[in-house]
Structure formats: C-alpha cells, structure tokens
Amino acid sequence: MTIELLTALATFAFVTVITPGPNNLMLMASGTNFGFWRSIPHMLGVGLGFPMMVVGVGLGVMQVFDIWPASYMLLKLASVAYLLWLAWKIAHAAPPASAEAAPEGRPLTFLQSAAFQWVNPKAWSMALSAITLYATGRDLAAVLWVAGVYVACGTISTTSWTVLGQQMRRLLRNPARLRLFNRVMAVLLVATLVPVLWPAG
Structure with missing residues (x-):
C-alpha cells in the first residue's frame, strides 16, 4: 500500500470512527453511567471487534449479499430491532448509585460489544465502504492494512x-439529570437509524 493510499485510508477511517454513531453514543453513555475503567471491556470490544468484522467482510461476507440479496434486508431488520432494544436499555439505565444493586446496571462486555458490530x-x-475503496482486490494484505488502520x-x-462520558458524569450526579441524559442518548441512538431506514437519494 502506497503512502498516499495509506494517508487517504487513515483519514477516511478516522472520520468514520470519530463521528457520532451507535458505538460512540453507547460508549459516551457507558462512560457517564459506569466510568472509564468499567467501560474498558466495552471499548476493547468496539476497538477490536470492528476491525475483525472488516477482515470478515473483506474475505468473503460481501459475497453473501451478492449471492443472496435478501440477506442484507434481513440484516437491516435485525439491526433496527436490536438498536431499538439498546435504546430502551439506555433510557432506563440505573443511576451510578444504584447500578451495583441492579442486575442490568453493568456496561457491555467485550464479547457483547464485539458482537454488536455485526448488527x-x-x-x-463503514466496513463495506472501506473494503470497496481501499482493498479493491480483497487480497489478505490489503484487508489487513484496512483493519490495522481501524x-x-x-x-x-x-x-x-x-472519557467525554466520564467527564459528563461529574455534571450528572443528580439522578434526574442523569435520567434526562440517558433518554437523550436513547433518542440520538434511534436517530442514527434514519439514514438506514430512509437513505438519501
């Protein structure tokens, strides 16, 4: 991979991962509700789970959609249902003071957040665009470069x-404010479905 292509890939990857989306909103909510250290498994699940997904997409998953187009629609329906469920969970998250007493008051595990990437x-x-643009031949080396940059x-x-969520936690010690924050995060998470359900053009 040339320096020019690598620079373009790094720019593309950074812009796509840093902008608001389900992962980032959920991480911010986790940082707010559970703090940085308890959210580390969630962070690792996103940070490593998505590149693993990129490898899977680059080495064959894209062909499934070509062979069986209905599978993409099924995936989309499953994604919408799961995101709506997660939004409900965030909206009803327990405040930090009662999180330990509540069974549902815990952050996502590594496996849960890694598996979430697939829905x-x-x-x-991001994965389909990155492979299409920067690993056009879908050879192993190019796919691994894309995954490594991610x-x-x-x-x-x-x-x-x-960290942003953790810093906001200091401002949200009041349970009423934290509930409002969680509900706003839930609404924003649902809003990320708009481009999926009503794509532009």
Missing part, C-alpha cells in the same frame, strides 16, 4: 468518547 448499521456501511483510529475514538 450495527454504521459499522456495516485498530489505531478506533483506539483514539473509543477512548475519546468514553
């Missing part, structure tokens, strides 16, 4: 959004 509409869009950019993004 995240933005992740699918690991680096994802580390910056997941850390930034979780």
Whole structure:
C-alpha cells in the first residue's frame, strides 16, 4: 500500500470512527453511567471487534449479499430491532448509585460489544465502504492494512468518547439529570437509524 493510499485510508477511517454513531453514543453513555475503567471491556470490544468484522467482510461476507440479496434486508431488520432494544436499555439505565444493586446496571462486555458490530448499521456501511475503496482486490494484505488502520483510529475514538462520558458524569450526579441524559442518548441512538431506514437519494 502506497503512502498516499495509506494517508487517504487513515483519514477516511478516522472520520468514520470519530463521528457520532451507535458505538460512540453507547460508549459516551457507558462512560457517564459506569466510568472509564468499567467501560474498558466495552471499548476493547468496539476497538477490536470492528476491525475483525472488516477482515470478515473483506474475505468473503460481501459475497453473501451478492449471492443472496435478501440477506442484507434481513440484516437491516435485525439491526433496527436490536438498536431499538439498546435504546430502551439506555433510557432506563440505573443511576451510578444504584447500578451495583441492579442486575442490568453493568456496561457491555467485550464479547457483547464485539458482537454488536455485526448488527450495527454504521459499522456495516463503514466496513463495506472501506473494503470497496481501499482493498479493491480483497487480497489478505490489503484487508489487513484496512483493519490495522481501524485498530489505531478506533483506539483514539473509543477512548475519546468514553472519557467525554466520564467527564459528563461529574455534571450528572443528580439522578434526574442523569435520567434526562440517558433518554437523550436513547433518542440520538434511534436517530442514527434514519439514514438506514430512509437513505438519501
């Protein structure tokens, strides 16, 4: 991969991972509700789970959509249903003071957040676009370059959004304010479905 192509890929990857989307909103909510350290498994699940998804997409998953177009629609429906469920969970998250007493008061695990990438509409869009643009031949070396760049950019993004949430926690010690914050995050998470359900053009 040439320096020019690598620079373009890094720019594309950074812009796509740092902008608001389901992962970043959920990380910010996790940082707010559970703090930075408890959110680390969630961060690692996003930061490593998405590049693993990129490898899977680049080495064959895209062909499934070509062979069976209905599978993409099924994936979209599953993604919408799961995101709506997650939005409900965020809207009803327990305040930090009662999080330990409530069974649902815990952040996503590594496996949960890694698996979430496969039903995240933005992740699918990012993975398909990155492979199409920067690993056109879908050879292993090019796919691994794309995945590696996303690991680096994802580390910056997941850390930034979780720290932002942790800092907001100080302003949201009041349970009523925290409930309002969680409900706003839930609404924004649902709003990320708009481009999926009503694509431009």
